[in-house]
Amino acid sequence: MIAVSRAAVALACLWASIAAPAEEKPTQAYGDDHPACEEWTDGCLVCARQADGAAACSMVGAACLPAAVSCLKTK
Numbered sequence: 001m002i003a004v005s006r007a008a009v010a011l012a013c014l015w016a017s018i019a020a021p022a023e024e025k026p027t028q029a030y031g032d033d034h035p036a037c038e039e040w041t042d043g044c045l046v047c048a049r050q051a052d053g054a055a056a057c058s059m060v061g062a063a064c065l066p067a068a069v070s071c072l073k074t075k
Contacts (some may be wrong), residue, residue, distance in 0.1 A: 028055045030069045037071040046072075 025033070025071070027042040031049050039048045044064035047057040060066075 039073040042066040042069045
């Protein structure tokens with residue numbers, strides 16, 4: 001019974017790694033896809049669009065777990 005449980009856990013871990021998105025854009029790139037957004041966050045980083053259109057972002061703490069990116073301020 002223990003071997004079956006370990007196999008089930010291993011299979012679940014394998015499935016989770018396969019089902020995960022292949023590639024997610026970094027939080028800093030959110031502004032590229034959302035031109036009206038002036039400031040955005042993932043709960044860890046806070047990014048703001050500069051006058052030249054580039055993103056300037058804060059530093060992340062080691063223990064932060066990012067969430068979905070959301071816009072904080074629009075034009």
